[in-house]
Amino acid sequence: MKKSIIKSLESSIAGDVFSQKEFRDYYSVDASSYQIIPRVIVVPKDEKDVIKTIQIAKNHKSSVTVRGAGTGLVGSALNAGIILDLRNFNSVKITKNSVIVGPSVAKGYLDKKLSEYNKFFPPNPSIGSFCSVGGMIGNNSSGSRSLKYGSVIDNVSEITFIDGNGKKITLPKNNKVSKKILGFAKNIDIKKFPNVSKNSSGYRIDKIKSIKDSHKIIIGSEGTLGIVLSMRLKIKDNPKKRVLFIIEYKSITDASMNCIKINQTKPSAIEFVDKTTLKQINFKFSPKSKCLLFVEYDEKIKLNEKKLNSIVSGNIVKKVEKDFEINTWWRYRDSSLHYSLKAIKKEQRIPHIIEDAAVPLESLSEIFTILNKINKKYKTKSIAYGHAGNGNIHIRLISDKKEIIIIKKIAEEYFDGIIKLGGTITAEHGDGLARSEFVKKQYGKENYKIFTEIKRYFDPQKILNPGKIITTKSTIIKNLEKF
Numbered sequence: 001m002k003k004s005i006i007k008s009l010e011s012s013i014a015g016d017v018f019s020q021k022e023f024r025d026y027y028s029v030d031a032s033s034y035q036i037i038p039r040v041i042v043v044p045k046d047e048k049d050v051i052k053t054i055q056i057a058k059n060h061k062s063s064v065t066v067r068g069a070g071t072g073l074v075g076s077a078l079n080a081g082i083i084l085d086l087r088n089f090n091s092v093k094i095t096k097n098s099v100i101v102g103p104s105v106a107k108g109y110l111d112k113k114l115s116e117y118n119k120f121f122p123p124n125p126s127i128g129s130f131c132s133v134g135g136m137i138g139n140n141s142s143g144s145r146s147l148k149y150g151s152v153i154d155n156v157s158e159i160t161f162i163d164g165n166g167k168k169i170t171l172p173k174n175n176k177v178s179k180k181i182l183g184f185a186k187n188i189d190i191k192k193f194p195n196v197s198k199n200s201s202g203y204r205i206d207k208i209k210s211i212k213d214s215h216k217i218i219i220g221s222e223g224t225l226g227i228v229l230s231m232r233l234k235i236k237d238n239p240k241k242r243v244l245f246i247i248e249y250k251s252i253t254d255a256s257m258n259c260i261k262i263n264q265t266k267p268s269a270i271e272f273v274d275k276t277t278l279k280q281i282n283f284k285f286s287p288k289s290k291c292l293l294f295v296e297y298d299e300k301i302k303l304n305e306k307k308l309n310s311i312v313s314g315n316i317v318k319k320v321e322k323d324f325e326i327n328t329w330w331r332y333r334d335s336s337l338h339y340s341l342k343a344i345k346k347e348q349r350i351p352h353i354i355e356d357a358a359v360p361l362e363s364l365s366e367i368f369t370i371l372n373k374i375n376k377k378y379k380t381k382s383i384a385y386g387h388a389g390n391g392n393i394h395i396r397l398i399s400d401k402k403e404i405i406i407i408k409k410i411a412e413e414y415f416d417g418i419i420k421l422g423g424t425i426t427a428e429h430g431d432g433l434a435r436s437e438f439v440k441k442q443y444g445k446e447n448y449k450i451f452t453e454i455k456r457y458f459d460p461q462k463i464l465n466p467g468k469i470i471t472t473k474s475t476i477i478k479n480l481e482k483f
Helices: 004-012 021-026 047-059 107-115 133-139 175-186 211-217 252-263 301-311 323-334 336-343 361-378 405-420 432-443 445-458
Strands: 016-018 040-043 064-067 082-085 092-094 098-101 156-163 168-171 226-234 243-249 269-274 291-297 315-320 381-387 392-398
Touching: 004 016, 004 040, 004 047, 021 040, 047 064, 047 082, 047 156, 047 226, 064 226, 092 107, 098 107, 107 133, 133 226, 156 211, 168 175, 168 211, 175 211, 175 445, 243 252, 243 301, 243 323, 252 269, 252 291, 252 301, 252 361, 269 323, 291 301, 291 323, 301 315, 315 323, 323 336, 336 381, 336 392, 361 381, 361 392, 361 405, 405 432, 432 445
Parallel strands: 040 082, 064 082
Antiparallel strands: 016 040, 092 098, 098 226, 156 168, 156 226, 243 291, 243 315, 269 291, 269 381, 381 392
């Protein structure tokens, strides 16, 4: 990259431009295990600055990668060119059934503002207090209550963004662009798309059934198709009452199979934790317990409790009805990533690679079968927790081995197994540096070809977050910070 790009940015941008080493180092990492040092950081003052940045990047053949709060687990917001920090895009405008927000608004702040109106935005990642809404759009985030309320892609009605040509587009309002996207959608091989209730791999073109859905192409695209300036989110009234059941099981297989029947009672959440989290909870569980399910209902409480009691195969050890107590128990579940890191010595941690697969619910127990085979073959151990009702389990691996190639071998075997089950390699964390090279395997050649056409349409010079979703390179073990 030519040195003059920094001068071009400094002379054209009304916001801030940083190229000092300390800034570049800071933006070279996120919550993943990767590190890529960028050339320069731009903090645009307004949308004119965003457009100018894209124009300058095109002239200098530089990449532009948008970054939110840096809470992503697979390096989606890391790149070597320009990093675009949209911290100044932080407006919140609440209407009756929607809220218009800027991408840098923290989910925790949004929750607080909406609670003043007795409303909520359904997707609730466990890192929700800290992640940005723009990042949630980029990854198609979900969380525990996606079982009832869906992922981000189900809860957004409009997006305004700047594409790789520097053009401002609002979808689905822009009829011309919407028709083009619908044309792409009509050509996909739907049979090659994962048969799951949540998915953040590739471009979610399968969700576009009409022109009104065209904005969904941006959700889960990880900043590869456009820089989001604002979005209209659907909001709902807070439920009048909730109840949470804590159920212990002597077998993970038993818990997995029981999820199928529990899901038929339409709970708002079915969450799973293994013994690592269980041990951290201030409650006396049976010494034989191997795992817990957290099952929540927010409507038809008495009827659903009756149904649950008739089908549950584990032991209901706690019924929680008061909001503050429900929130306390959810904090245990939301802290599972923290507990897993706490339980693993730093030198034994394997980077986040296979941490986010999902399968059809009836195949949930098969995830653990695949995992057991991997643990046996590679002499690894594993910690598991996640959104069992969606067939989405987060895995943390433990290994004494330092061979970096082991990560790629494990990923290849695990993803092969997941895809054979009709699952997705990532349900809510995105492809990033960890999984983009597996997207073609996930969707097949024909769908992948359509993905490349979509990328070309919105970003012909391939400047927007290159190497993510569409890539010819293997990045799974490249740029790992330490292992």
